Amino acid sequence: MAMEEKLVINELEQGRELAKRLISNLKHTSSVESSKIMISEILRIYQNAILMLSFKEDDKNILKRSREIEEKDSKTLSKKRKLSDKKTEEVRVFVGTGSIDDGYCWRKYGQKEIHGSSNPRGYFRCTHRFTQKCPAQKQVQRSDKDPSIFEVKYVGNHTCNNNSTSPKTTATSFSMFGEGNRVGLTEQTEDINKPTKTEEVVISLEDLEYKKDIFKTYSFSNDEIENVGGWKSNIFQENLSPATTSGSGMTSEIATAVEDWGTVDSYFSSLDNIIDLGQDLWS
DNA sequence: CAAATTTGACCCCT
DNA sequence: AGGGGTCAAATTTG
Numbered sequence: 001m002a003m004e005e006k007l008v009i010n011e012l013e014q015g016r017e018l019a020k021r022l023i024s025n026l027k028h029t030s031s032v033e034s035s036k037i038m039i040s041e042i043l044r045i046y047q048n049a050i051l052m053l054s055f056k057e058d059d060k061n062i063l064k065r066s067r068e069i070e071e072k073d074s075k076t077l078s079k080k081r082k083l084s085d086k087k088t089e090e091v092r093v094f095v096g097t098g099s100i101d102d103g104y105c106w107r108k109y110g111q112k113e114i115h116g117s118s119n120p121r122g123y124f125r126c127t128h129r130f131t132q133k134c135p136a137q138k139q140v141q142r143s144d145k146d147p148s149i150f151e152v153k154y155v156g157n158h159t160c161n162n163n164s165t166s167p168k169t170t171a172t173s174f175s176m177f178g179e180g181n182r183v184g185l186t187e188q189t190e191d192i193n194k195p196t197k198t199e200e201v202v203i204s205l206e207d208l209e210y211k212k213d214i215f216k217t218y219s220f221s222n223d224e225i226e227n228v229g230g231w232k233s234n235i236f237q238e239n240l241s242p243a244t245t246s247g248s249g250m251t252s253e254i255a256t257a258v259e260d261w262g263t264v265d266s267y268f269s270s271l272d273n274i275i276d277l278g279q280d281l282w283s
Numbered sequence: 284c285a286a287a288t289t290t291g292a293c294c295c296c297t
Numbered sequence: 298a299g300g301g302g303t304c305a306a307a308t309t310t311g
Binding site for chain 3: 284285286287288289290291292293294295296297
């Protein structure tokens with residue numbers, strides 16, 4: 001199955017699980033806050049899945065040249081760099097507001113300042129690159145216009161059998177992307193609860209507005225998707241607090257986003273009707 | 284101590 | 298010449 005399809009399924013499964021927990025949460029008088037967080041997370045997941053599907057259509061348009069990194073070091077190591085064969089590969093570019101957890105383990109092998117953009121680009125390869133000759137790579141760069149978004153460019157498909165091991169850490173470190181903006185990688189309270197920058201909050205809330213619209217109208221358009229200089233403008237947002245703890249997909253993004261949820265409350269009241277129904281449907 | 288990250292050097296391409 | 302991608306030694310992390 002193609003990678004993006006797995007990603008979509010993964011997203012939807014997460015959404016389903018969250019929805020279940022949400023129901024029981026609401027039933028059993030759990031904290032309103034955690035319910036809100038879950039709803040926010042669910043919305044995020046669905047948006048993510050939608051974006052993934054949207055981009056899948058465009059895949060053929062973003063075929064690009066890229067290198068094949070085969071290490072046949074038949075050549076002596078006299079010179080440092082090995083010559084690499086060239087090959088055309090598919091380059092998928094995802095943009096969006098979504099979770100980081102793409103189910104694979106990545107290992108960072110480089111970082112570069114990119115001319116023209118203020119944020120560095122991180123280079124990752126599949127952890128099983130050498131053990132299983134998995135050629136998958138990805139590049140991650142914090143968006144200039146929207147610092148809460150990470151543009152992620154996938155190069156090559158995974159051929160490894162990893163996975164399964166409930167993606168312990170897809171959690172690639174993005175500490176360098178953060179500067180003051182860093183969101184707890186290793187989970188937990190510290191910086192998660194308080195956004196350090198106002199812009200971060202604003203963006204999150206704007207995002208919520210968008211999500212509310214989706215939720216309200218139940219219609220999903222792709223109009224928001226734009227193209228910006230080779231990279232899709234809104235990719236999969238690399239979410240810095242991946243499920244290192246595989247359990248909840250709670251993200252710091254959400255945690256901050258929820259800080260000011262007063263305006264969204266009305267939407268939850270309309271949920272009340274659904275709850276009972278949902279329990280039957282989703283259990 | 285092994286695995287992952289950091290970071291400057293190196294290399295290719297335009 | 299310089300921008301972008303990768304290597305690999307040093308360093309950090311688990």
